[in-house]
Amino acid sequence: MGLAGMTICSTAFETLGRAQAKALGCPDLPLAIIPHPFGLRTREQVRRIASQCAEDIARIAREAEAPVGRSPTNAESPRGRRAQRIEAPGDHDGFNRYCRDRRWSDGLPHVPPTPARVDAMLRHTRRAPEDVVAAIAPAYGAATVEGIAINAVLAGCDPEYLPLLIAAVEALGDATFNLQGIQATTNSVAPWLIVNGPAARRLGVNGGLNCLGQGSWANATLGRAVRLILQNIGGALPGEMDRATQGQPGKYTFCCAENEDGNPWDPLHVERGYPRPSSTVTVVGAAGTLNMNTHAKDADDLLRVLADTLAHPTSNDYHFGGEPWIILSPEHAEVLKLAGLTKADVKRRLWEASRMAASRFAARDYARARHTRGPELGVMTADTQIPAAPTADGIGIIVAGGPGTHSVYVPTFGQTRAVTREVEVEAEPAR
Amino acid sequence: MTENSLILDPTAPGASAPRHARKTLGGLEGKVVGFIDNAKPNFHHLVDDLAELLVNRHGVASIVKHRKRSASIPAPPQVYADVREKCDLVITGSGD
Numbered sequence: 001m002g003l004a005g006m007t008i009c010s011t012a013f014e015t016l017g018r019a020q021a022k023a024l025g026c027p028d029l030p031l032a033i034i035p036h037p038f039g040l041r042t043r044e045q046v047r048r049i050a051s052q053c054a055e056d057i058a059r060i061a062r063e064a065e066a067p068v069g070r071s072p073t074n075a076e077s078p079r080g081r082r083a084q085r086i087e088a089p090g091d092h093d094g095f096n097r098y099c100r101d102r103r104w105s106d107g108l109p110h111v112p113p114t115p116a117r118v119d120a121m122l123r124h125t126r127r128a129p130e131d132v133v134a135a136i137a138p139a140y141g142a143a144t145v146e147g148i149a150i151n152a153v154l155a156g157c158d159p160e161y162l163p164l165l166i167a168a169v170e171a172l173g174d175a176t177f178n179l180q181g182i183q184a185t186t187n188s189v190a191p192w193l194i195v196n197g198p199a200a201r202r203l204g205v206n207g208g209l210n211c212l213g214q215g216s217w218a219n220a221t222l223g224r225a226v227r228l229i230l231q232n233i234g235g236a237l238p239g240e241m242d243r244a245t246q247g248q249p250g251k252y253t254f255c256c257a258e259n260e261d262g263n264p265w266d267p268l269h270v271e272r273g274y275p276r277p278s279s280t281v282t283v284v285g286a287a288g289t290l291n292m293n294t295h296a297k298d299a300d301d302l303l304r305v306l307a308d309t310l311a312h313p314t315s316n317d318y319h320f321g322g323e324p325w326i327i328l329s330p331e332h333a334e335v336l337k338l339a340g341l342t343k344a345d346v347k348r349r350l351w352e353a354s355r356m357a358a359s360r361f362a363a364r365d366y367a368r369a370r371h372t373r374g375p376e377l378g379v380m381t382a383d384t385q386i387p388a389a390p391t392a393d394g395i396g397i398i399v400a401g402g403p404g405t406h407s408v409y410v411p412t413f414g415q416t417r418a419v420t421r422e423v424e425v426e427a428e429p430a431r
Numbered sequence: 432m433t434e435n436s437l438i439l440d441p442t443a444p445g446a447s448a449p450r451h452a453r454k455t456l457g458g459l460e461g462k463v464v465g466f467i468d469n470a471k472p473n474f475h476h477l478v479d480d481l482a483e484l485l486v487n488r489h490g491v492a493s494i495v496k497h498r499k500r501s502a503s504i505p506a507p508p509q510v511y512a513d514v515r516e517k518c519d520l521v522i523t524g525s526g527d
Contacts (some may be wrong), residue, residue: 003515004456008477010526013466017525032522039472039527050480057481058489061456083439090436104441113439141443150441160445182504186527233443315497320501364472371470372501 005029006060008053010036012243016138016184018116019241023139030060031090038338039364052093080132080144088112104154106227106252113153118250121149121159124426125166133166134173139235142168147233148225153231155225160426161203161218165225167421168193170284172226174419181380181415182285184237187316188248189413191226192286192325193255194398196269197279199423200257204407207257209402212327223253248288256400262330263399264337271343272420279423282327284396285416287316290409294332299339302332303346307353313360316414317388323408323417324388325396326350332407333399343397351392355385456520458492465518466496467506474524481522 021029033056034049035041041049088098095112095335097341111117114153120146124258128147134136136143148165157165172179172191182189195205206216215221236242240362244251260267292309296302310324317324328336336346358366370380376390389395396418401408456462464485465476478496485491495517497510502524514521 003518004520006520008522013526034477034526037527041473043476046476047480050477050484053477054481054484054488057485058459061459061462063455065455086440087435088438090434095438112436113441115437115439118439136443139443142483143443143512146439146516147441150439153442159461178504185503226440232441235443260511275493277483358510368470368472368501371498375500413503414518415501423515 003364004309006032006036008032010034010038012036013278015239016241016243019235020138020184021145023141023235023241028065030064031166032056032060035350043292053192054262056214063145072366079128079130080147082130083118083144083146083150085115092261098155099173104228104232106231108224108252110154111156113150117153117159118146118149121152121162122146124160124162125424127166127424133169136159136169136173136186136239137236139233141235143173143229143233143235148229149267151228151232152221152225152378155228156217156221157225158203158221161222161225163424163426164195164199164203164223167423168222168226168281169229169282170322171281171419171421172230175419176417177283177285177419178413178416179234182240182413183230183234184243185413186243186245186269187287187413188244188246188251189285189287189416190248190250190254190413191230192284192410193223193226194268194282194284195222195255195257195279196260196267196282197274197423199279200260205255205257207279207400208262209261211256211259211400211402212254212408219255219257223250223255227253249284250288254286258398259330259400262333264341264402265331265399268398269420274374274420274422278419279425282418282420284323284410285413285419286325287411287413290411292407292409294359294407295405295406297335299336299341302335303349303353306407306409307350310350311356312362313356313362313365315388315411318356318361318386319365319369320414320415321376321390322388322412323396324412324419325398326409327398327410329407330399331403331405334345344393347395347397348392350395351387351389355387358382358384358386361386457465458489459485459520461492462519463493463495463517464491465495465514465521466497467510467514467521467523469502469524470499471502471524473527477524
């Protein structure tokens with residue numbers, strides 16, 4: 001005997017429920033469906049829905065065969081399978097039509113992943129093509145080195161980007177990043193890649209002027225490759241398992257380097273315990289970006305307005321105790337450095353000054369925060385000052401961008417933590 | 432008509448073969464039912480109401496309730512261990 005399973009699903013999530021059950025190898029998982037949006041129903045309406053739902057559960061228990069046991073992933077083995085070779089139209093328009101029909105696309109044209117192009121990319125890593133780097137939620141597809149290379153070609157990456165992408169996929173697969181939550185949520189969250197160390201310069205990852213904007217091949221195609229991996233290997237197709245209410249432009253691509261020359265403190269990878277000469281990629285579950293323009297030249301004044309901007313009652317970071325990030329412009333970083341502040345000082349000051357009274361939450365969000373943050377904050381009242389992150393260290397800071405008085409606020413999904421992985425030092429391409 | 436060319440499939444190979452054993456519960460009478468509340472608004476009310484209905488109308492022997500900290504994170508291992516030990520059927524929630 002084993003434990004049988006069943007899921008109660010609101011109508012808007014039925015597609016996700018069925019797709020995820022199928023992807024996890026239990027396509028017949030019984031679903032009891034309740035109307036969406038369930039959270040807005042009155043107590044009396046919930047009673048009526050429960051009455052019907054109980055009948056559905058009883059009927060399903062009589063009739064259905066429920067899956068038993070625990071969920072395997074598709075990447076249980078460290079060796080995956082090699083990719084299938086497929087005949088596709090050889091002309092540009094025909095090939096892109098072929099991709100669109102199969103939903104391999106982010107909406108933009110692709111480069112055909114021919115065996116020659118994929119092989120050229122694979123020569124930039126020592127790892128075997130069939131090595132599984134991570135299981136990509138929500139389908140838990142096995143991201144092999146070869147699969148990463150294929151999607152990188154599709155996205156237009158240069159061959160030498162492969163080791164960086166492998167590190168990024170490793171980071172995405174770390175449990176603390178919570179890719180399952182990120183991929184299947186209604187939230188706008190997208191992985192943001194931060195590149196540190198010599199690889200950034202060598203590959204041309206922009207951390208200067210317009211680093212979050214257009215025009216840098218590496219920034220554009222690396223972020224795009226990650227999106228295609230999440231879609232094609234992870235199975236997060238928009239409107240199906242990707243349930244984003246609106247999404248955000250960062251879901252096309254979201255990648256930059258840190259401006260280490262403009263950073264008066266240790267760069268991110270050194271802060272996170274990696275040697276300065278190493279190269280790393282850090283993934284952040286970013287809900288979006290907000291420009292913060294201030295001509296403040298006084299550190300206290302600057303920190304005050306940045307902290308004011310952080311605090312907003314519709315933020316997942318405040319709801320769940322998250323990890324909000326700040327991209328300081330080099331000019332703003334310089335103001336703080338000249339005042340004698342370390343990066344840790346800046347984090348602590350921002351963390352303290354961005355506490356927000358619980359009364360600013362909507363009533364439902366306040367009730368939820370009492371549950372989610374109760375273990376951390378104790379008994380909560382309307383006057384409780386809620387920090388955005390559980391500890392001051394939870395405020396993420398990098399320095400990026402060019403000249404100008406603009407820093408960027410990057411709120412997160414809240415139920416995620418940034419993960420850093422070292423980029424494999426590239427071998428001389430094998431022959 | 433243009434010629435075809437060879438490409439490599441960008442999707443994950445072999446994703447969706449069923450790998451779970453299945454069983455028929457044969458009704459709820461005398462069974463222990465567990466709930467893992469996803470902590471979305473109103474779901475705890477639904478769990479309370481269903482617990483009462485399943486016991487009173489459908490002969491369920493007892494109910495085991497757990498509540499996740501939030502919907503988007505997995506339940507901790509001790510929750511799985513507890514429902515695996517005590518329950519015949521576990522019911523989870525998905526959606527808003």
